[in-house]
């Protein structure tokens with residue numbers, strides 16, 4: 001590696017990036033393939049509203065980074081280009097978790113600014129929104145992204161009710177909801193009075209196949225790097241890693257990180273060594289994040305495993321853990337399962353033990369590199 005001074009790094013103007021923004025989370029790719037069916041279903045749900053009818057409601061399902069947010073944004077953009085009759089509002093429920101927060105976003109879309117945060121009761125804001133829709137004869141479509149957060153904050157029933165039963169108090173007002181969920185385990189349940197109006201169709205975003213991932217990443221490479229910077233072999237390595245992790249976002253980050261590492265190395269192209277370094281640094285960021293999210297019991301168990309050079313069997317570990325932390329076997333087992341699920345440890349059957357089902361516990365990272 002050629003070492004560079006800080007000035008060289010800052011002044012170095014021979015970039016490998018043609019458009020570094022192509023790797024940003026909010027970059028909207030001009031080529032958006034493999035989601036036509038889902039986008040058509042979204043358009044079908046909105047279509048009745050264009051001719052003054054009632055739009056349908058949908059639950060949009062798919063694991064993370066399967067393109068749900070991008071698809072809905074694209075459809076909303078097209079709808080607003082095509083018709084004046086429909087107002088589309090996209091809301092991230094991780095950021096806006098209260099009834100007031102959600103309706104403030106709708107208000108902002110209709111009036112161009114958010115309502116004052118104090119002194120104005122919710123009912124006034126709600127009334128202004130519905131009156132405006134009524135007098136402009138416009139339908140309202142709201143996309144609630146990561147809607148599970150609304151259930152956590154217990155605002156879900158009220159928000160859905162406020163939106164979908166608005167027509168009772170404000171005749172002629174048409175509303176529709178896209179509820180977007182990436183936590184596939186999450187089971188939503190509404191009160192009875194919401195259930196009678198929220199009868200959604202499911203729109204499912206399946207995980208991408210390997211060849212779809214490779215194609216999407218190739219498009220990104222072509223948009224982001226100058227020609228010849230990333231060859232097909234390295235692209236395949238990135239695609240394979242992305243497929244294994246099951247998260248397209250990881251692949252897009254990896255592309256950018258490969259470019260940065262190659263650039264710092266003053267190389268004109270990305271090599272396998274650059275790719276490997278990028279993977280290592282990404283993995284280490286992920287492990288640090290995961291470690292931060294552990295609770296005290298999980299940390300304590302991980303510490304016992306990492307403080308010893310010995311490879312424990314599950315039996316030995318459970319004895320030690322019970323002694324130190326005074327917890328039950330069930331707690332030990334649950335904690336170990338969580339660590340395994342988070343891919344911090346591996347458990348390997350040894351074929352030994354009284355029923356041949358003794359397991360060895362193996363740490364999946366080097367504890368010297370992290371603070372536990």
Ligand SMILES: Nc1ncnc2c1ncn2[C@@H]1O[C@H](COP(=O)(O)OP(=O)(O)OP(=O)(O)O)[C@@H](O)[C@H]1O
Pocket residue numbers: 024025026027028029031032033034035062063064065066067068069070071181182216248249252
């Ligand atoms: N078909 C595709 N073509 C090009 N890029 C895509 C495609 N699908 C997803 N992406 C890219 O992958 C990233 C994640 O997409 P997006 O945010 O739309 O997914 P999501 O399903 O809403 O994710 P999450 O559930 O985690 O919020 C974005 O950078 C997006 O541009």
